[in-house]
Amino acid sequence: MRLEDLNTYAEVTWCPGCSNFLIDRAIKEALIELSEEQKIDLNKVVVLSGIGCHAKISDYINLCSFYSLHGRVPSVASGIKLANPELVVIGFAGDGDAYAEGLDHLIFAAKRNSDITMIIHNNRVFALTTGQFTPTSPVGFRGRSTPMGAPEEPFNPILLMLASGATFVARCFAGNLGHMKEVFKRALLHRGFAFIDVLQPCLSFYDLFDFYREHVYELESVDHDPSDFSRAIEVAREWNYEGEDDARIAIGIFYETRKPTYEELVLKGRKIEGGVPPIEELLEEKK
């Protein structure tokens, strides 16, 4: 299967050179490779997206998709996975989506360990609405709603997800395509809630491409042990999504562990099947 086979006829309207193209390519390559390795059936893949530049990816992938609402991807994705656990459910969301509008859903999807993968296109700016600060913009960020600089400090989504019980926590840089693809593959094979914060520079409103290129390092190159939760916290705290000159920005898998998934716990191995139960016994109890 070629990459083009996963494209649709939709006109791609990302800005020329947008790093969303890289995420789109990485996920398609990851899916094709996993399909060829017979680890994933593409017929069983559902992708979801929220609303924002990232979300156009639903239109651009020729697989089942649910182009949902701003912030609401994790809950809709959980419903799909619960209804049919055989599906491979991949949610895409922006930083506005996942960390502002729908933060509760993201935290709870992690808390219940829904067996879905959430990939956050974190450009740290509202791009489709033409440049306002988001929960991961640095303090002082000058956008159209904060011409004098944003007053709030950013979230550290890696710490947030570690604290929320996510069983797979990773960060990628969209500029490292090969590394990103490998992390996506690992995330897709993870059983449980997989979270990936992708640093995705926005050429139009917040271009941090060079800053990231200069400051990222791969965890795989420093012998990081992803089963060590305390170490994952330490590494997550190396960078707080500010713009320091000496920032060290780890990319790769911070943490991975295996816990029963939400679907395993709720369905207890049963499948949701057709057929209608008799209710005579319940009516009899009510006499």
Added chain:
Amino acid sequence: MREISVLVGGAAGEGIRQAGNAIARLFNRLGYNVFVYEDYQSLIRGGHNFSLVRASEAQILAHRDEVDVLIALNQETVGRHSWRVSRDGIIIYDSDRVTSDGLGIDMSKIVRNLGLPSIVRNSVALGALAGVLGIDFRIVEDVIRSTIQKLVEANLAAAREGFRRASNSTAKLKLSPLPAEPKPLLTGNEAIALGLVRAGMKLYVAYPMTPASNILHYLAANADKLGIIVVQPENEIAVIGFAEGAAYAGVRAAVGTSGGGFALMVEHLSLAGQAELPIVIVLCSRPAPATGVPTYTEQGDLFFAMFAGHGDFPRLVLAPGDADEAFLLAGEAMNLAWEFQVPVILLADKHLSESTFSTGFDGNSVTPRKPRLWEGDPKEYRRYKLTEDGISPLAFPGSGCIVKANSYEHDEYGITVEDAEKVRLGYEKRLRKFRTLERFVNSTSWVKVYGNEDSEVALITWGSTKGAVKEVGERLGLRVVQPLCLLPFPREEMLRCLKGVEQVICVEVNLRGQLASWLGYNGISVDERILKYDGRPFTVDELEKLVKGAIKL
């Protein structure tokens, strides 16, 4: 005597609702039809709760002001309700705690001597009630065995004490058994739950909110028996997101909430309209804006249910008026959601949801009907294929079809569109579905008529208010008309049912008469609005006076 009303009152935490339920079962086993009104406050301990149980040979769906027996577990119950006691009526009270006329029984001492908790006073009271009414103790025993799980023998001993002390009561109230068989006693919420299940619901999703929570509790308690999944996500927004995800994946799902929770769901309601997701939303209203009066009743969300959501999209709003209708319409709601791929709102209120009714429905009368499914080549599948009636065949992910749901305006395949011509096609698809739904509602029956069908005075009502209106209409020889579907409005059938009517009186429990306004919009002018807005439903007696005062003919 062929009819009786009993009120049992006390503080929250004293098991008033269970006492009311046991009394209802007692009368049920004697062959009576039963209606139970629950009145309680938003607190866990203290305050004042009461259950008003009415039993009759007739099919009753409402309660009356007057009671024949007042069971007072505390002094406040006497203070608040002694005005209700009928001429031959009696107050049965705990003489250890309450001063009153009537039959005092040392309930507290009896349970203390048996070494039992205070809640067992209810069993003493149940026994005493049976004693006063001349009911065979074996029936009391039967009721206790079927309703109490813990300390059964101790409760029986307590009930026997109550029965013994009341047996020489000189009260003239004797309740003789009727030849009818006992019927299932269900709350409106339980009937809704069973209707959904019988129509193929496999996933129920809810966040707790009175008065919808009992659907969640009842389904969760019986989930394994019914082969369904019941989950409680983080908030109502997630609740409806879950349900829509499940519907997209091919599983019949429903959600239940009250006004505040529904308000949170509204963005997703609009998504269901745009992406054509079949879901059922059970909206159990409560009074007043915001948090309002959480444990009481109002029919104030009719317009909210009809018009909630940005953009203009087809939906159905159905409103059952009793438990039998709740079962049937819950099933219908699920089937229609899937046949038309629209959100369906099943509109109830606290008075329907939490009151208990004698039911007579056949559990097998609701079954899932097959929706329109794609049976062609998976490669050809288009989720939003344009059709004459606006309904596109369904397929689900995992089947080999590429199924693209989209909240944006989209083309047949599900890809986002923005140019004028393609946007217009999306609108026109919805317009065709609007018309299909209207045609459907106008070609099927959604209006019920009771009472004197030739009367020139018509009482129009909807939802839980049906019970009181039907009884008053029958008593006064008036025509009673009840639409079960409020959107699309079954206008032609309503006009047929109102033929020859000279005066239209619309009765509802809300501030300004939302159904009356909606009737006006549909060309049916309402001469009088009888409204109630204190959080309480109409009793038969108060409504009868109001209707008599309103009749001009």
